[in-house]
Amino acid sequence: xxxxxxxxxxxxxxxxxxQREAATxxxxxxxxxxxxxxxxxxxxxxxxxxxxxxxxxxxxxxxxIILGTLNTALLIGSSLTMALAVHAAQxxxxxxxxxxxxxxxxxxxxxxxxxxxxxxGKWQENLIPGPNFAPxxxxxxxxxxxxxxxxxxxxxxxxxxxGIGVMVVMLVMNRGGKFSKDYYAPVEMAGLYWHFVxxxxxxxxxxxxxxxxx
Amino acid sequence: MSHGLIxxxxxxxxxxxxxxxxxxxxxAAFIDMGALNDIIAMxxxxxxALLVILFFMHVRYNSPVTWIFVSAGFVMLLIMLMxxxxxxxxxSWDAPPSPWTAPPSAAPASH
Numbered sequence: 001x002x003x004x005x006x007x008x009x010x011x012x013x014x015x016x017x018x019q020r021e022a023a024t025x026x027x028x029x030x031x032x033x034x035x036x037x038x039x040x041x042x043x044x045x046x047x048x049x050x051x052x053x054x055x056x057x058x059x060x061x062x063x064x065i066i067l068g069t070l071n072t073a074l075l076i077g078s079s080l081t082m083a084l085a086v087h088a089a090q091x092x093x094x095x096x097x098x099x100x101x102x103x104x105x106x107x108x109x110x111x112x113x114x115x116x117x118x119x120x121g122k123w124q125e126n127l128i129p130g131p132n133f134a135p136x137x138x139x140x141x142x143x144x145x146x147x148x149x150x151x152x153x154x155x156x157x158x159x160x161x162x163g164i165g166v167m168v169v170m171l172v173m174n175r176g177g178k179f180s181k182d183y184y185a186p187v188e189m190a191g192l193y194w195h196f197v198x199x200x201x202x203x204x205x206x207x208x209x210x211x212x213x214x
Numbered sequence: 215m216s217h218g219l220i221x222x223x224x225x226x227x228x229x230x231x232x233x234x235x236x237x238x239x240x241x242a243a244f245i246d247m248g249a250l251n252d253i254i255a256m257x258x259x260x261x262x263a264l265l266v267i268l269f270f271m272h273v274r275y276n277s278p279v280t281w282i283f284v285s286a287g288f289v290m291l292l293i294m295l296m297x298x299x300x301x302x303x304x305x306s307w308d309a310p311p312s313p314w315t316a317p318p319s320a321a322p323a324s325h
Contacts, residue, residue, distance in 0.1 A: 021277055028280060032287030039291045043298050050302065065240070072236050080229040083270045087222055188272075195270045199263045205236075206255035210243035214251060 008183045020185050027189045031196050038200050045148050052141040059145030060212030064118060068209035071114050078107035079198045086191045092181035097174050105167045108160055115157050152204055159197045166190045228269045235262050
């Protein structure tokens with residue numbers, strides 16, 4: 001079996017297992033930098049929400065909770081298909097990997113479509129922060145809530161776009177027969193990234209959509 | 215277990231739990247419980263994130279080194295949030311920063 005792996009294990013590693021572990025730790029080191037990126041923005045959110053709780057309450061109340069919940073379900077669904085895709089890759093089922101990654105891309109695209117629909121609504125209601133910000137009923141500091149809403153969801157959506165790009169690369173690699181029962185690390189690492197983006201949304205959803213419901 | 219092979223059944227179970235927790239957090243958000251609302255919402259979000267990290271991201275089945283990396287990252291995040299907020303909440307004598315306001319338009323408003 002080890003002769004089959006020849007060329008797949010880089011020369012600095014003893015074996016495939018060690019290579020896979022190194023990849024996992026490296027990917028997590030990268031994801032931690034992403035945690036810090038989003039963490040800074042969450043910090044900013046916390047500070048301003050403490051300063052202007054009424055504005056955040058009102059702004060959150062105006063967001064569409066049905067679309068927010070739908071998007072949460074879409075992303076959790078895409079995480080499931082992603083986890084199953086990695087599982088299929090571990091078992092060397094190439095056809096299944098393809099189908100599950102396509103499903104992941106579809107669910108991710110649907111999420112972005114809903115987001116685009118929401119952004120359009122905000123644009124039409126003049127809720128884009130800037131000189132033309134003109135909410136129907138003026139609430140002091142409401143603009144800060146919307147600025148954070150767009151920065152947080154925008155950065156998240158940008159990560160989704162990158163994630164979809166990564167998934168397309170995985171599809172091409174899978175088509176090219178690059179993966180096998182013994183070598184599937186790229187699918188697994190792409191999966192880690194996808195799940196991370198899902199986790200960011202898991203926190204964005206209650207912080208932005210749910211806080212002003214009651 | 216070093217290969218991290220989990221049965222697909224477990225993935226479906228985690229998915230079902232995540233969806234149930236989402237429903238729960240939406241329902242809880244509609245009930246006014248004062249400060250408890252935030253605690254419940256964040257508690258559920260952390261539970262969901264933990265499930266994704268441990269099972270979908272295989273951390274439960276990874277080596278201890280991965281555990282250290284992952285937990286160190288989140289501990290640092292907590293330190294940032296807690297020390298940062300310590301500073302903000304204890305500076306009540308400072309006026310809050312003034313928000314960005316639109317520059318006056320070229321034509322002065324008629325009033």
